[in-house]
Amino acid sequence: MRALRALIAVALSGVMALMLSAVLPLLAGAPSHAQSKGTIAKDARLAGDRERTRFIADLSRKVDVHVFALGNPYRVIVDAPDVNFQMPPGIGKERRGLVTAYRYGLFAPGKSRIVIDVSGPFLIDKVFVLEPRDDQPARLVIDLVPTDEQTFLTKLREAKPLAESQATHAPLPQPPERPADAKPIVVLDAGHGGVDPGTSSANGVTEKEVVLQFAKRLKEKLTATGRYEVHLTRDDDTFLPLQERVAFAQKKGAGLFLSIHADYFPITIDKARGATVYTLSEQASDEEARALAAKENFSDVIAGVELPSDSDEVVANILIDLAQRETQNRSVVFARSIVGELATKGTLHTKRLRSAGFRVLKAPDVPSVLLELGFLSNPDDEKQLTSDSWRDRMTDSVTAAIDDYFAKRIARMPY
Ligand SMILES: [Zn+2]
Numbered sequence: 537m538r539a540l541r542a543l544i545a546v547a548l549s550g551v552m553a554l555m556l557s558a559v560l561p562l563l564a565g566a567p568s569h570a571q572s573k574g575t576i577a578k579d580a581r582l583a584g585d586r587e588r589t590r591f592i593a594d595l596s597r598k599v600d601v602h603v604f605a606l607g608n609p610y611r612v613i614v615d616a617p618d619v620n621f622q623m624p625p626g627i628g629k630e631r632r633g634l635v636t637a638y639r640y641g642l643f644a645p646g647k648s649r650i651v652i653d654v655s656g657p658f659l660i661d662k663v664f665v666l667e668p669r670d671d672q673p674a675r676l677v678i679d680l681v682p683t684d685e686q687t688f689l690t691k692l693r694e695a696k697p698l699a700e701s702q703a704t705h706a707p708l709p710q711p712p713e714r715p716a717d718a719k720p721i722v723v724l725d726a727g728h729g730g731v732d733p734g735t736s737s738a739n740g741v742t743e744k745e746v747v748l749q750f751a752k753r754l755k756e757k758l759t760a761t762g763r764y765e766v767h768l769t770r771d772d773d774t775f776l777p778l779q780e781r782v783a784f785a786q787k788k789g790a791g792l793f794l795s796i797h798a799d800y801f802p803i804t805i806d807k808a809r810g811a812t813v814y815t816l817s818e819q820a821s822d823e824e825a826r827a828l829a830a831k832e833n834f835s836d837v838i839a840g841v842e843l844p845s846d847s848d849e850v851v852a853n854i855l856i857d858l859a860q861r862e863t864q865n866r867s868v869v870f871a872r873s874i875v876g877e878l879a880t881k882g883t884l885h886t887k888r889l890r891s892a893g894f895r896v897l898k899a900p901d902v903p904s905v906l907l908e909l910g911f912l913s914n915p916d917d918e919k920q921l922t923s924d925s926w927r928d929r930m931t932d933s934v935t936a937a938i939d940d941y942f943a944k945r946i947a948r949m950p951y
Pocket residue numbers: 727728734735743796797798832
């Protein structure tokens with residue numbers, strides 16, 4: 537077991553290193569002055585063509601920005617402190633020149649981010665922020681020009697030697713020492729947030745808001761029983777990378793981790809409805825589960841977090857898998873509890889337990905389940921997902937499932 541723990545420590549320091557490498561390039565170029573507090577971004581637009589594409593954002597005042605490129609897929613990341621986005625609804629879906637879409641939101645407390653999707657290899661040719669003048673607002677201007685893959689990769693490597701040199705030895709998060717009779721710790725993870733809205737309904741209801749409301753209500757319910765210590769990975773509209781959610785559960789010493797999402801199914805738009813329960817596995821239970829895991833794992837890409845290189849991830853996966861097996865059994869026990877509860881209430885999409893390679897379920901020693909509450913693509917589900925009475929009943933069911941899980945655990949404990 538000790539050898540196994542050591543292995544996990546190695547695997548996790550790798551994982552933490554990957555997190556750091558994602559964060560450091562931002563810190564490295566972060567501006568030091570705080571003159572931007574309370575800046576409002578009011579509008580944005582694209583200009584130009586494939587030879588030179590210009591992104592323009594209107595700001596209430598001049599602000600320091602940090603702009604950099606990411607590959608695989610191609611993106612431009614714009615970080616600025618404390619920008620409040622008051623953009624017109626529906627903005628960012630326009631395609632023009634090299635740009636296929638853009639989005640914006642909080643990336644971390646006090647740090648705002650714009651992510652611009654680019655169709656191919658590019659160079660950031662110009663970045664400047666214009667002072668407001670006459671009746672013109674301050675403007676952020678970014679010019680992109682096309683380049684070849686080799687030049688793009690070379691520029692990318694030049695831009696971040698610091699991150700790689702510092703990203704090797706991060707400590708493993710250690711759960712705090714707790715008395716033997718302490719309450720079990722439950723970590724609730726509202727998916728997505730900030731710059732990553734998740735899926736959204738035709739009416740513009742976003743997954744990130746639906747799941748946050750649900751997580752908060754469930755926390756209230758669980759706390760009210762007096763039996764659990766409950767923590768939320770996020771309690772506002774802020775983005776959190778997937779590995780940070782996992783690390784949070786480990787640091788808290790969680791006895792249970794529940795990640796909460798809402799799905800979207802464009803093809804059978806009026807057919808798919810109800811909740812689905814997922815656990816982690818290398819082999820996806822079916823094609824739909826595999827596709828969903830790929831979609832949920834894409835969260836970091838949406839938000840402009842750089843993903844680990846494949847080789848790092850393979851090693852981490854193998855090591856985590858070793859420790860995962862006993863935890864895995866408990867995850868399945870918990871997942872069955874939820875399925876059992878929801879089946880009696882008639883709110884399930886399928887009674888089958890499904891599994892796939894969800895990154896957010898990869899804490900090696902925390903039983904973890906992902907719950908898709910319903911389908912935002914289904915108008916009936918959408919109505920439910922946004923209704924107080926449904927949320928009330930559904931959080932009751934999940935609370936009952938959590939009670940059931942821990943009651944069984946405690947009954948099986950040796951004296
Ligand atoms: Zn989701």
